[in-house]
Amino acid sequence: MQAGLLSTYQHPVRNRNGLAWALSALLMAFYLLLYFGKENYDAKDALTRYAHDPLNLLIVKLGWPTGDNGSLWVFNKWYLYAALYTLGMAIGGYFMLKKHGNSRYHRLRTYSLVSVQAILGFMLPIALDFAHRPAWYFSYFFPLKYDLFFPYNLDHMQATVAAWFIFGSFVGIPTLVYFKGKRAYCSWICGCGGLAETFGDPWRHLSSKSDRSWRIEQFSVYTVMFLAFAMLGMVLADGLSAPDSPIHGWANHYKEWYSLAIGAVFSGVLGTGLYPLMGTRVWCRFGCPMAAMLGLIQKFGRFRITAKKDMCISCGNCSTYCEMGIDVRAYAMAGKDIKRSSCVGCGMCAHVCPRGVLKLETSKDVGPHGEIQVWTLDL
Amino acid sequence: MPAANPAPHYVIIGNSIAGIEAAIAIRNRDRDARITVISGEHPHPYARVSLMYIFCGQLSLKDTQFYPEDLYDRMRFERIFERVTGVDVAGRRLALEGGRTVEYDKLLLAVGSVGRRLPWPGAYEADPAFLHHFVTLGDLRRLDAAAKPGMSVAVIGGGLIGVEAAEVLHLRGLKTHFLIREPFYFPVALDAAEANVVAEHIRHHGVDARTNAPVNGFRREGAKVVLEGPDLTVDLVVGAIGVEPATAFLRGSGVALNDQTGGVEVGDNLESTSAPGIFAAGDCAQVTWIDGSRRPEQLWYTARDQGRTAALAMLGDDVKYRRGTWYNSAKFFDVEYTTAGFIPYAAPKAGRAPAPTRAEDGWQTWYQRVPGSAVTQRIVVKDGSVKGFNALGTRWDHNVWMRWIHERRPLAWVLAHMNDARFDEEFIAPFAVLPSATLVNGA
Numbered sequence: 001m002q003a004g005l006l007s008t009y010q011h012p013v014r015n016r017n018g019l020a021w022a023l024s025a026l027l028m029a030f031y032l033l034l035y036f037g038k039e040n041y042d043a044k045d046a047l048t049r050y051a052h053d054p055l056n057l058l059i060v061k062l063g064w065p066t067g068d069n070g071s072l073w074v075f076n077k078w079y080l081y082a083a084l085y086t087l088g089m090a091i092g093g094y095f096m097l098k099k100h101g102n103s104r105y106h107r108l109r110t111y112s113l114v115s116v117q118a119i120l121g122f123m124l125p126i127a128l129d130f131a132h133r134p135a136w137y138f139s140y141f142f143p144l145k146y147d148l149f150f151p152y153n154l155d156h157m158q159a160t161v162a163a164w165f166i167f168g169s170f171v172g173i174p175t176l177v178y179f180k181g182k183r184a185y186c187s188w189i190c191g192c193g194g195l196a197e198t199f200g201d202p203w204r205h206l207s208s209k210s211d212r213s214w215r216i217e218q219f220s221v222y223t224v225m226f227l228a229f230a231m232l233g234m235v236l237a238d239g240l241s242a243p244d245s246p247i248h249g250w251a252n253h254y255k256e257w258y259s260l261a262i263g264a265v266f267s268g269v270l271g272t273g274l275y276p277l278m279g280t281r282v283w284c285r286f287g288c289p290m291a292a293m294l295g296l297i298q299k300f301g302r303f304r305i306t307a308k309k310d311m312c313i314s315c316g317n318c319s320t321y322c323e324m325g326i327d328v329r330a331y332a333m334a335g336k337d338i339k340r341s342s343c344v345g346c347g348m349c350a351h352v353c354p355r356g357v358l359k360l361e362t363s364k365d366v367g368p369h370g371e372i373q374v375w376t377l378d379l
Numbered sequence: 380m381p382a383a384n385p386a387p388h389y390v391i392i393g394n395s396i397a398g399i400e401a402a403i404a405i406r407n408r409d410r411d412a413r414i415t416v417i418s419g420e421h422p423h424p425y426a427r428v429s430l431m432y433i434f435c436g437q438l439s440l441k442d443t444q445f446y447p448e449d450l451y452d453r454m455r456f457e458r459i460f461e462r463v464t465g466v467d468v469a470g471r472r473l474a475l476e477g478g479r480t481v482e483y484d485k486l487l488l489a490v491g492s493v494g495r496r497l498p499w500p501g502a503y504e505a506d507p508a509f510l511h512h513f514v515t516l517g518d519l520r521r522l523d524a525a526a527k528p529g530m531s532v533a534v535i536g537g538g539l540i541g542v543e544a545a546e547v548l549h550l551r552g553l554k555t556h557f558l559i560r561e562p563f564y565f566p567v568a569l570d571a572a573e574a575n576v577v578a579e580h581i582r583h584h585g586v587d588a589r590t591n592a593p594v595n596g597f598r599r600e601g602a603k604v605v606l607e608g609p610d611l612t613v614d615l616v617v618g619a620i621g622v623e624p625a626t627a628f629l630r631g632s633g634v635a636l637n638d639q640t641g642g643v644e645v646g647d648n649l650e651s652t653s654a655p656g657i658f659a660a661g662d663c664a665q666v667t668w669i670d671g672s673r674r675p676e677q678l679w680y681t682a683r684d685q686g687r688t689a690a691l692a693m694l695g696d697d698v699k700y701r702r703g704t705w706y707n708s709a710k711f712f713d714v715e716y717t718t719a720g721f722i723p724y725a726a727p728k729a730g731r732a733p734a735p736t737r738a739e740d741g742w743q744t745w746y747q748r749v750p751g752s753a754v755t756q757r758i759v760v761k762d763g764s765v766k767g768f769n770a771l772g773t774r775w776d777h778n779v780w781m782r783w784i785h786e787r788r789p790l791a792w793v794l795a796h797m798n799d800a801r802f803d804e805e806f807i808a809p810f811a812v813l814p815s816a817t818l819v820n821g822a
Contacts, residue, residue: 210447315429
């Protein structure tokens with residue numbers, strides 16, 4: 001067995017018990033504080049300014065120095081969040097590798113995820129901010145980063161930075177995904193996926209494998225993808241239309257609504273808050289528009305999980321530890337290759353299979369694995 | 380209105396892989412048939428091979444149910460959750476534990492195995508609390524309640540159930556002794572070199588694995604038991620000396636059983652040789668192997684194939700069960716094992732022909748071990764072409780190996796193409812022929 005998975009089902013916070021509910025509530029409360037505290041930009045002194053923003057208030061109360069105008073300048077709640085996020089990933093990554101570090105695939109992708117977060121998701125933005133330069137998160141692309149092309153971002157985006165984001169969103173990442181699978185982004189680069197793979201790893205077995213959850217997933221994830229691209233359309237229309245056009249008002253309302261409902265509530269409060277109850281990839285599976293888009297590319301791309309014919313013993317490890325709720329075992333039992341748009345290629349199914357039945361593949365040719373035949377032996 | 384011909388009633392005893400695959404195959408062909416599936420073990424099909432994962436908390440019992448829970452409703456199977464106590468062959472009816480009877484038109488026996496009893500006089504008479512097996516859900520629940528961290532346990536028997544039991548008992552924190560009668564571990568599939576690699580690995584985990592350690596009997600000493608032979612005092616004993624068909628309830632019914640194995644004697648179409656209309660599939664069927672021997676085939680994949688074949692036979696098709704080339708896989712603690720084709724067994728067993736693998740008949744063995752690791756490969760060769768593969772510590776596609784065997788590929792060609800059969804995770808070093816590789820005559 002995989003020694004790190006010992007007693008998964010006896011663990012105090014991994015089985016939807018009271019402690020798991022409490023932890024879920026705690027995570028949700030944290031995200032509510034993070035997203036719904038409002039800074040009063042007109043206020044003169046720091047305490048009044050952050051009176052409605054509990055996390056910034058906490059930073060001030062802890063004695064962090066404020067600027068002349070009461071600003072926290074670089075160290076505001078968003079960097080507190082980024083620091084906690086990176087720490088959570090590093091600690092979670094350590095424990096993840098204690099369980100699964102006997103696999104080189106898991107070691108490499110975990111190093112990649114934690115490094116990308118630490119460098120591109122934390123150190124570089126904070127350094128840019130210190131240097132009075134716009135602080136960009138270079139590892140997040142549209143449509144996951146839904147406000148990338150909002151006027152308030154575009155207005156101060158340098159041409160090279162804009163080129164990076166436009167190329168990454170519409171050419172670079174999709175091309176990578178075509179050749180290497182959605183995993184190249186979702187399980188090697190993405191910060192949301194990174195948190196799920198590390199901090200969220202203890203709860204991966206809780207994702208539902210039912211047909212019903214699959215139907216809900218397909219409806220919800222493609223709906224959000226549609227909403228995200230609709231918003232891009234509105235932003236473009238907004239930029240191109242006459243100054244007195246009613247489109248400006250609609251676009252603003254729409255952007256505000258999307259930021260609240262999808263950006264804050266779905267991806268943050270629920271997406272992370274539900275880890276201990278519904279498994280780690282609640283946002284990636286049911287909400288992420290980037291995952292939906294890359295999934296469609298994956299469907300036509302080269303990535304697949306090959307199932308070795310006639311060797312599956314139906315044990316259930318692959319399905320149980322699939323964080324995306326794919327019933328991997330059903331494919332393995334039938335000896336069918338798995339080509340599912342939702343698969344983030346974390347590789348856990350192949351790793352926990354005690355009979356080596358599954359293999360993540362991206363080669364162009366089908367290879368010698370693709371045939372079923374009953375052979376007879378003559379000595 | 381005249382009564383329509385009643386739909387035939389197919390009754391299947393056993394809802395594990397052989398039984399449930401047969402039931403599904405019958406339903407796929409006959410929408411109207413009445414199908415009853417009887418099991419006294421668990422209401423849903425579950426993967427028996429996962430008992431070890433349930434025991435150590437890696438999976439829940441529900442995780443091991445390999446079909447959705449509404450399978451019976453969707454497939455319109457009638458469920459009886461009760462043990463069968465006897466078959467009335469002439470009257471075509473079954474007696475259930477609760478006293479009811481069930482009539483059938485066609486019957487499938489897919490009753491599986493039970494752990495082979497330890498051959499100690501009187502061992503089971505008082506149903507001693509220390510004595511366990513690790514084959515059924517009942518075994519699991521009993522062992523789960525008894526095995527406490529800090530206890531000592533002796534696992535007797537150097538096979539696959541033994542190594543799994545030893546692993547999970549050790550992980551639970553019991554002082555685990557793994558007692559192997561033979562000179563080395565798992566001699567039906569491994570040779571001495573491979574078995575030593577495995578034994579080293581098991582000992583490295585902290586399990587006391589002993590070879591040449593037959594146990595002749597036992598003696599109670601208070602709450603403990605002393606095993607005679609190794610002279611070992613332990614709290615618990617797990618008997619893992621193999622499994623045997625769970626066919627005791629068929630004795631005297633007219634369904635012919637093999638004297639030696641207890642398997643149901645069947646023809647090529649898996650129908651009982653003595654009781655027409657009764658079929659057998661899975662662990663309990665005495666089938667013909669590729670080498671011509673007749674014995675039960677206690678494997679998950681072949682139980683599935685036998686279940687499907689038996690279903691077609693029950694529907695009246697002219698079918699034959701054909702095993703094809705041998706292949707199998709296992710896992711010894713962290714070391715994965717894959718095999719395909721012909722690997723001579725180092726320890727002859729009853730009912731099996733002796734291995735004709737002498738050097739003068741053209742047999743050779745190629746072998747290498749990656750130094751310092753549990754990675755080995757062995758290839759058995761006859762007259763220059765490959766016949767069988769054994770690999771520890773890395774993953775291989777047995778189908779590719781079987782194709783090479785079928786194509787009579789020469790050893791040199793196979794060694795040059797071995798990476799085409801690799802099935803490992805990415806970023807793992809490719810196969811390479813090492814300077815230390817050996818090719819010896821004989822196999």
